[in-house]
Amino acid sequence: MSRQTTQSVRPTQCFKLTSLTQGLIWAHAALLGCVITVSAQADELQLTPMVITGVAQQSPIKVVTDPRIPRQPVPASDGADYLKTIPGFSALRSGGVNSDPVFRGMFGSRLKLLTNGGEMVGACPSRMDSPSSYISPGSYDELTVIKGPQTVQWGAGSSAATVLFERGPEQFDKPDYRLNSSVQVGSNRRFDRNIDGAIGSQEGYVRIIANASKAHDYNDGDGDRVPSRWNKWNSDFVVGWTPGDNTLLELTVGRGDGESRYAGRGMDGTQFLRESVALRFKQENLSDTWASLEAQVYYNYADHIMDNYKLRRTAAGKMPMATQVDTRTLGWRIKSTWQWSDFELVTGVDGLTSEHRLRARTGGAANKMGRPHSNMVKDAEFNQWGVFGELTWLLTDNERLISGLRVDRHKVEDHRDYLAMRRMIPTCPESASCTPNPTANKNRTETLPSAFVRYENDLQSIPATAYIGLGHAQRIPDYWELFSAAGANGSWTDTPSAFVSANPEKTTQVDFGIQYQQGPVEVWASAYVGQVRDYLMFTYTNNGSQVENIDARIMGGELGGSHRFAPGWKADASLAYAYGKNSSDGRAMPQIPPLEARFSMSYEQGDFSSAALWRVVAAQNRIDEGRGNVVGRDFGGSSGFGVFSLNTAYRLSQNWKVSAGVDNLFDKKYSEHLNLGGNDAFGLSADTRVNEVGRTWWARVDMKF
Template sequence: MKLHNFVRTPGATLVLMALASPTLWAQEQHDHGVMNDDAVMVVTAPVTSPLEVTTSLKTPRQPVPASDGSDYLKTIPGFSQIRNGGTNGDPVFRGMFGSRLRILTNNGEMLGACPARMDAPSSYISPESFDLLTLIKGPQTVLWGPGNSAGTLRFDRDTPRFDKPGIQGNASVLAASNDRLDKNADLSLGSEEGYLRLIGNQSRASDYKDGSGARVPSKWDKWNADMALGWTPDKDTLVELTAGRGDGEARYAGRSMDGSQFKRESLGARFEKSSIGEVLDKLEANLYYNYANHIMDNYSLRSPSSGGMSGGGMGMGSMMSMSMPMAMQLDRRTVGGRTQATWLWRDYELRSGADFQLNTHRSKEESGWQKDARFHDYGVFSELTLLATEQSKVTGGLRLDSVKVDNESGSGASERSATLPAGFVRYEHTLSGMPVMLYAGLGYTERFPDYWELFSPTFGPDGASGAFDQLKSEKTTQIDIGAQYSGERFDSWVSAYVGRVNDFILFRYDASNSRVSQADNVNATIMGAEAGVSYRLTDQWKTDASLAWSWGENTDDHQPLPQQPPVEARLGLSYERGDWSTTGLLRLVSSQHRVAINEGNVVGKDFASSDGFAIFSANTAWRVNKNVKLSAGVDNLFDKAYSEHLNLAGNSSFGYSSSQAVNEPGRTYWAKVNLTF
């Protein structure tokens, strides 16, 4: 038998339209697996394990629909974002940043090229180009690559299925304040034997104004085009080929350079065969090729300034004087693949396989392209699930990776290699006669330093030699516990964790010169929790609330870990009747005084404490018929001037001081038309 668990992540619901307070919110939910597409902010997400959140990316969320993957993630409890303007922020989950959170698209990984993560992996993702988002919290899976200590994110596309020849798909147009205009189209043509899926989107916006009316340099213009050609000779077989391209540009108030090119090229192939036999149930395999070609400069989207660096621009963009026109071009090729087999016995399910990834990073010099780094990773994994009783399930997994990195920068070449183990075990129990699920899991993973940690710092741990030779792998041991209750009108859930990170990779910045950084290993303790409740007051009225808290301590220096988001609560009230829905959203964020000044990561650092704030937003939607839905909303209704704690300091070329954080948008109106056919 199968044990099914459904978790409600209360989506951005909320609010008393009569409440004179500000802001917003979103989350996933459980309505017996039925997707409620009429409500703008409600997401119904069937969940396959207590630590796994799955949500439809086609369901709109507030704030104004996301321009990239990181923008979308910040609507999920536990996520925050290092922001530097209007788009292409970097996601942070439970206070953990970078490659501690693996981000996959269609089982492949798209890695950016900028040494300062100006083109973070999430910046190449247009959320509405995908169907499902799956988050696995903590080191509680070994199936999707090494080192995922904070979690694993998967953006996936469904396989179009046809009973007869036809066309299916959807399209949308969004218009919003600050000249925002988004266009999305997703069209599939096919029959029982196969399909052709065409996906395209374009998004652009001008600089926004904050709540005080000040202009924040933040404009962007980006596009993506993808196609998939599939062969489905029967309901259990799939062969698919994919291809895609994209490009864009973005201006950043929080950096000393802008992104004038974000070129993407993607190719992929996958094979799936299900219902093979009584024991061997499924075989799946995929290969992918992703290429990023990135240009950053200080003249395409701004005028070069002699103002120099302010505290907000880390990485390569901060390593040079900004008084003259300058540009850098970098690229990265990533090739990878995986194969997995699933076996089923009476009470057991075993998933085993192998994966690999090769990626090469280069920079363009006067003499041509120069390779500086090449990463090799080969891994094997197995994950076993035992249905111990009618109410209990035990899941465990083991993984082993072989990693090698070639350093080809500078005068001489060198290399490093390591063997990385990982594993976890988790127990889940449903109380007899009660709609309550309890779980506890213990996980361990080792994460090899990524490109940004090995090559971007000025110094390594000893303060002299480079980080490449000195930086150690992170080792994370974490306990995850939680519970969920699913009733007729009331649902609730809580997910908590506590962990020890040995050799946590920490960036330290020179107090007088942000261009100088040192990567170091320290020991750290982390803990936190996310919780949510949802209550259906009547058939039309529903309330939601969530809370997220994360805490980190540098135990070597007895001070806080840097770049930790403050406590955040989200409250919601929604009304649905017939084809109409209305939602109010109140987002409450506390102040953050637990900071480690001049410490952080390759993108951002702690430069000051931050104040708390409350933001109120609202939206309404009308389903005209089964094919057309209209929605409109207002974010930051009371036009509050505020900044997120993790926002970068603004760049001096735009008139910011080194301790002045980039403010968020003021009052923003938006309207959207969705077509389904």
């Protein structure tokens, strides 16, 4: 029986129940009824009594963890929230949910973020709906992070890291079932419901995954209310066919929606509709050397609405405004694995097409949303296909050489008729200042290579593995860099536009590190030194933002370790540091997170565990005011802070566990360096950071059958 957990969905009255959603809810009830009336037969399935306070490196260049296990701070509500548990990750914060993940100071499409091998592309030109906002971590079985440009299997342009949220196939030896579920409550009316159940046999299975999460505005350490409430849900239905031990055919259909308001934005997100369909096939052991063949095709649709009147009062002197945008992404992948005595070769081809649309509107009352999808106009289309190969060579029993190469062909089409400061308007009304787009209905094409080579050695003198790798990745500018800002000359109404002036980004980076484990002691370290040619930088002025290419130098790393120094006791520590310099003008790189350390102490005895976490973040004064990325900019240095949290968990039985925690125990008032700044609609200055949540309690009950 497989082991997986997820989240139950109960759409609130804010959402109209579709037939698909209603069907899933009835299926959940039926599945729960089966579990109640049938005695549990899975004695080997036991809930871990631990709450995760940090995620360590598991192998050279790679981090692997189970995102279903509760962690502290309060268990995550989206993908970025969970990634912050991993040293080196931070997030661009704008409220209580839907942050944008940052790794080693790198942001956006420099992070290749995939769910079950498929790519979900957000629609908002200012990334209000970042790809991670559509991910519920607890609905996936495994989270893998591959640091740096050290893989070529998962698509083009992953210069900072590759992040994989994955679900494994169900495995039943006989007709059987399993069910994982949890309920969580907490401060600020936090209420999460999760369910993940499956029924199947050797021939196949049906799996239902659903979740719902909501919270109200939180109070910071001074007791001041921060606009941040959200309400979201997701559901997925999976059917798998396993006619033999080596064959899998799986269909996944999913849907979700939500809303959230933001202290750091001029609009709130009032719709985050996700629709997904994916089909994958895998055949193993085709011959003595042909180990496996995998193929998949997927469709992801994001339909996003933002406005300034539904979840807040429209500020005095401002007109009610709303905008609707959507993105349709169709992708595919075919991959083969070949194995010989000393070699393993993974080869394949992949591709995707992504179409972005926005809603045409004019001034006055028409700014409010009327009939959905009326007057939707396509402004951009991206096409990519690539071929890749990754070879592992076993030099000796203890040494490996891993190398990879991929080449991608990109085509981007510009469908905007006009360029204007009001970039959200695809057509040009009389009230806007705009000019005909000289690249209207034109396209640009790029052929970009990426490659890496890495040497790994299982050392004989000490129980450790060391590695060093050289990687090079070329990344085409994404939608936000080509269409959301002016060109290098800073003007929307003069050529060249960013569509013409923004060059592909080229990252060359050396990654190296070591992982040591002996007895109760484990130590790991990973570091990098790199150069980025044509780094895509945003500069903010009174007229908006512009994007330009610069050259940059980057370096940093992560260090961590643990020691089981007494029966039941374990101490953990980690440190993460990132450095960036604009080598074109000698200034500091903007939007680089400060030095961060985590210290934890835990005790586990039988069914009981307890832990303390102390997160310490240094001040950041290496800034470049007015520069940043499509979401955030530097607007001053930030102060350091420390936050102390506690948690405890108790396994009532092999099937039931309760856990609880207090985050920010001493009610510290603090804010993150990566921050959007406040919005005047809530009386907050644009140059004032949005404070984080004050003291927060939470409790969770997990069930596993």
